[in-house]
Amino acid sequence: MPAEELQRAAPDAVQERTLLIVDDDAPLRRRLARAMEQRGFEVTDAESVTAAGAAAAAVKPAYAVVDMRLDDGNGLEAVDALRDARPDMRIVMLTGYGNIASAVTAIKRGAVDYLAKPADADQIAQALLADGARELPPPPEEPMSADRVRWEHIQRVFEQCDRNVSETARRLKMHRRTLQRILNKHAPRG
Structure with missing residues (x-):
């Protein structure tokens, strides 16, 4: 590959797209994993806080999507374990029961965003890959009543x-x- 082509390809080739999905809902976890793979992520998944810690230690992913409620604990505990494995990991929290207090706690613990379910794969990818400049997302097409x-x-x-x-x-x-x-x-x- 000529040097000029390598330089143009370098930002995408160098950017690590490893992702850990932590959710105890197996069908949702599999669907999200497939959708994120289609968006260029190399996905590992885990169903619990314990499994998330082990997967993060083994893979050290650059990104993570963590559900707030897990069978063996709270997603915030998983955030702590993920931060221990890789301090620069970009973590997005998902929850079906969003409230301001838990969102603030998630951000303080190191999550970069907090999305209410059902969040689609495009919203999740956008939150993971955001450059840090916070702007309001567009309103949902079909918000919950x-x-x-x-x-x-x-x-x-x-x-x-x-x-x-x-x-x-x-x-x-x-x-x-x-x-x-x-x-x-x-x-x-x-």
């Missing part, structure tokens, strides 16, 4: 209260029967 956001928040609090209806109702300042009716309904669309 207010009813869906409310329903997901109630489900999250219900799970955090170990599925105790009375405790969940107390924390949400809601009548217990009202909460039971909401919990018995299917998730709103959108």
Whole structure:
């Protein structure tokens, strides 16, 4: 390859595109891995905090996508393990139960972005590859409805209260029967 072509190819060839995906939802993890491979990433995946630490130590990926809730712990614990393996790793947190406090904590621990599920592969790739200049992303084509956001928040609090209806109702300042009716309904669309 002539020197001129090598210089033009160097930025892409030198840029390391190794990615670790940490999510306990196996079908989602596989779909995301395939989508990110199509975008030029070399993907390794893990299903837990423990597996993430081991994979990060072995591979030392340049990028990581970590779900906030994992079977054996919290995604923030995985961020700590990933930072130990490679301090310059660019980490994006994913969550189905987004809130400001956990987003701030994730950023303080070293994540570069925090995306609410369902985030598509293009959004994730954009967050991973951003040059650091923060600009607002375009609005989603189909954002979640207010009813869906409310329903997901109630489900999250219900799970955090170990599925105790009375405790969940107390924390949400809601009548217990009202909460039971909401919990018995299917998730709103959108």
